[in-house]
Amino acid sequence: MASQPSNESILNNLLIRLGIAGIFLYETIRSLFIPPYSLNLLLKQILFVGARSMLVIIIAGLFVGMVVALQFYDTLVRFGSVSLLGSAVGLSLTRELGPVLTALMVIGRTGSAMCAEIGIMRIENQIDALECMAIDPYRFLISPRILAGVLCVPILTAIFIVVGIFGGYFVGVILFDLSAGSYFQNMNDTVLSRDLLMGFIKSIVFGLLIVWISCEKGFNLHLDKNGAYGSEGVSRITTEAVVIASIAILFSDYLLSALIL
Amino acid sequence: MEDINPKNVLEVSNLNTWYGNKKILSDINLNVSHKEIMVIMGHSGSGKSTLLRYILGLEKTKTGLIRLLDKEVSKLNKKDLYKLRKRIGVAFQNGALFSSMTVRENIELPLHENTELDEKTIHIMTRLKLELMQLSGTESLMPSELSGGMLKRAGLARAVIMDPELLFFDEPSAGLDPITSAHLDNLILQLRDALNMSIIVVTHDLESAFKIADRITVLDKGKIIMVGDKGAIKKSRDARIINMLERRAITNNIDADDYLNRLTRN
Numbered sequence: 021m022a023s024q025p026s027n028e029s030i031l032n033n034l035l036i037r038l039g040i041a042g043i044f045l046y047e048t049i050r051s052l053f054i055p056p057y058s059l060n061l062l063l064k065q066i067l068f069v070g071a072r073s074m075l076v077i078i079i080a081g082l083f084v085g086m087v088v089a090l091q092f093y094d095t096l097v098r099f100g101s102v103s104l105l106g107s108a109v110g111l112s113l114t115r116e117l118g119p120v121l122t123a124l125m126v127i128g129r130t131g132s133a134m135c136a137e138i139g140i141m142r143i144e145n146q147i148d149a150l151e152c153m154a155i156d157p158y159r160f161l162i163s164p165r166i167l168a169g170v171l172c173v174p175i176l177t178a179i180f181i182v183v184g185i186f187g188g189y190f191v192g193v194i195l196f197d198l199s200a201g202s203y204f205q206n207m208n209d210t211v212l213s214r215d216l217l218m219g220f221i222k223s224i225v226f227g228l229l230i231v232w233i234s235c236e237k238g239f240n241l242h243l244d245k246n247g248a249y250g251s252e253g254v255s256r257i258t259t260e261a262v263v264i265a266s267i268a269i270l271f272s273d274y275l276l277s278a279l280i281l
Numbered sequence: 282m283e284d285i286n287p288k289n290v291l292e293v294s295n296l297n298t299w300y301g302n303k304k305i306l307s308d309i310n311l312n313v314s315h316k317e318i319m320v321i322m323g324h325s326g327s328g329k330s331t332l333l334r335y336i337l338g339l340e341k342t343k344t345g346l347i348r349l350l351d352k353e354v355s356k357l358n359k360k361d362l363y364k365l366r367k368r369i370g371v372a373f374q375n376g377a378l379f380s381s382m383t384v385r386e387n388i389e390l391p392l393h394e395n396t397e398l399d400e401k402t403i404h405i406m407t408r409l410k411l412e413l414m415q416l417s418g419t420e421s422l423m424p425s426e427l428s429g430g431m432l433k434r435a436g437l438a439r440a441v442i443m444d445p446e447l448l449f450f451d452e453p454s455a456g457l458d459p460i461t462s463a464h465l466d467n468l469i470l471q472l473r474d475a476l477n478m479s480i481i482v483v484t485h486d487l488e489s490a491f492k493i494a495d496r497i498t499v500l501d502k503g504k505i506i507m508v509g510d511k512g513a514i515k516k517s518r519d520a521r522i523i524n525m526l527e528r529r530a531i532t533n534n535i536d537a538d539d540y541l542n543r544l545t546r547n
Contacts, residue, residue: 056394141379148339149377152370153391153439154363160394 040243044236048166051159061164069130069165069231070172074179080125081118081180085187088112093196102196106203107210109188114211114219116273118181123226123269125180126173127262131234134165135261138238139254147239162239166231173227174220181219218280225276229268237261289314289348290447290479291336296345298335305331306503309345313447318473318480320490323500324525329483332500333451336481337371338362350446367395370445370478374452376436378424384411385420388439395443410438414468430461434468441472447479448472454486466492487526499525 092108138161141147150157185207192198237257242249244257289312296309306328313319323329334340336347338354347354352365378387385407392403411417414434424432433453440448450469454462466489472478484490490497497514499507501521507514514522 144375145373145377146379148334148337149371149373149439151339152337152366153394154366155391155394156359156363 040240041232041236044162044239045232047158048162048232048235051156052163052167054156054159058160058164061160062167065164065168066172068133069126069168070175073126073129073172073176076125076129077122077176077180078183080121081183082187084117084121084180085109085113085184085189086191088117088184089188089191093192093198102198103202103206105188105192105198106205106207109185109192110207110211111215113181113184113188114215115277118177118184119219119222119226120269120273122177122180122223123173123230124266126169126176126227127230127234127265127269130169131230131265132258132262134231135234135238136254136258138235139241139257140238142238142241143250143254157239162231162235165235166228169227169231170224171227173230174223177219177223214280218277221280222273222276225272226269229272230265233265233268234261237264290317290350291319291481292346292348293332293336294346296332296335296342296347298331298340298342298344304503306335309505311498311505311508313479313481315479316473316477317495318469318482318493319496319498320494321481321483321498321500322485322487322490322525324485327500328503329485329500330451331503333449333481333483337369337449338366367443368446370440370443370448372433372437372440372448372450372453374433374455376424376427376432378432378435378439380424382424383420384416384422384424384427384435387424387435388442391439391443406442407438410442413441413471414438415464430457430465433457433465437465437468441476441478444476445478447481450480450482452484452486453482454484454489459488462486462489463492465489469493487528 089105089109092105092112093102096102096104096108138147141161147157147161150160189200189203192203193200237244237260238254241253241257244253291311291313293309293311296306297304298306309332311319321329321332331340335342336349336354338347338349338357342355350365350368352361354362354365357365378384379390382390388407388410389403392398392406396403398406407420408417411420414437416431416434416438419427419431419435424435427435437450437453440450453465453469457465469480469482470493473480480493482490482493491511494511496508496510498505499514499522506519506521507517509517515526517523
């Protein structure tokens with residue numbers, strides 16, 4: 021019977037993995053400052069991370085805004101405070117739901133694809149080929165993705181929030197006859213610049229986390245000693261990347277909320 | 282240990298490597314001189330590709346010395362290692378082309394990234410190399426549209442686009458039909474003669490090895506069992522080399538009781 025790994029070896033492996041991920045991030049940030057800078061590579065990633073995620077973000081934002089408004093309306097009616105619907109929708113979307121749900125959508129659509137793409141590049145020797153051509157793979161592959169993530173996730177979050185607010189407007193104002201003026205005025209009075217800043221900071225951190233975790237998993241596929249290296253390995257690390265990135269988003273969301281509030 | 286010669290483009294001495302506790306390469310000593318075609322042979326799992334990875338600096342050595350184009354690979358920092366790699370070319374077994382780029386974009390990549398040549402010159406250089414590889418007309422194709430032989434030739438075109446002093450070619454004939462394989466062998470010879478390259482080919486294809494090699498290094502279980510020219514290899518009385526040359530399978534004399542014991546052991 022195979023022996024169970026001891027707690028010490030699990031902790032050891034975890035520390036090694038964290039160390040490898042830390043070195044990966046350091047190398048990526050370092051490579052951001054190494055010329056030549058390629059605008060083409062960055063634009064390609066912005067197209068992939070940002071522009072091509074737009075539709076899914078708009079659809080998700082619309083339905084999330086609608087369901088949030090529906091739930092809050094049902095609750096606020098019980099307390100006779102329906103006029104607060106705009107504030108409730110605005111605050112929940114800008115501070116929590118917008119950044120977190122956008123990040124989760126980006127993980128599913130973009131993070132998994134990045135992880136699989138880079139993992140396949142690793143098993144097909146394309147990353148070694150870059151090294152042998154004297155092209156820094158961190159500069160060529162990872163830093164444009166990190167920059168695109170940090171730039172696009174806040175913009176996607178803003179789009180999610182705006183669409184969500186109009187989803188809430190549809191439910192509150194059009195379906196439940198709330199006054200449009202009250203909906204927006206209330207939101208305007210309650211949502212402060214601090215709330216917007218919180219959402220903005222969160223979305224930048226989430227963008228970095230998503231790309232860092234997804235790319236690191238694919239890039240270091242060969243260092244992962246838990247299983248197969250080929251297609252099975254790519255499938256396993258893609259699943260792991262999605263799970264770890266999602267948990268990291270939720271955990272950092274709590275940390276950032278606690279720090280900023 | 283082989284002699285150190287200033288005309289050598291590659292010198293490996295006393296290289297030992299491990300994967301965990303398992304020794305992969307033992308006491309590797311190897312020299313390759315200028316304009317020489319050295320073929321590294323051995324059956325699957327003999328350590329050929331691992332040796333190549335160490336020579337290229339893709340893995341770090343802890344013992345022994347690897348001197349590539351007069352630079353000690355393990356002592357170079359990243360910047361100097363990249364500087365050295367601009368002087369070498371590597372063609373991978375599967376071509377290792379980027380699937381999101383066309384053939385031309387793949388081949389031009391090292392020139393775009395490592396030189397300040399203008400677009401027109403880059404296009405001309407690419408066309409020249411494509412023609413040399415008999416790949417004219419494939420510029421705008423994606424790698425997925427190429428056959429196995431074309432992929433290898435495109436990979437080779439990318440490897441030689443910077444006119445390297447030393448070329449590494451991993452398994453040029455693996456998975457190819459004999460005619461395509463023979464064509465690649467001719468290309469390798471042509472590259473040495475036309476572009477004055479030193480070439481290191483890793484292969485397990487006997488026919489190809491004997492056609493292109495100036496010298497052959499035979500690896501077995503991570504050890505070099507012989508280095509010599511084609512005649513010396515053919516004359517060798519080493520049973521492992523004779524087995525390899527006669528394509529004889531390695532068979533173990535099986536003790537029936539021991540075999541049964543091993544299979545039924547908990």
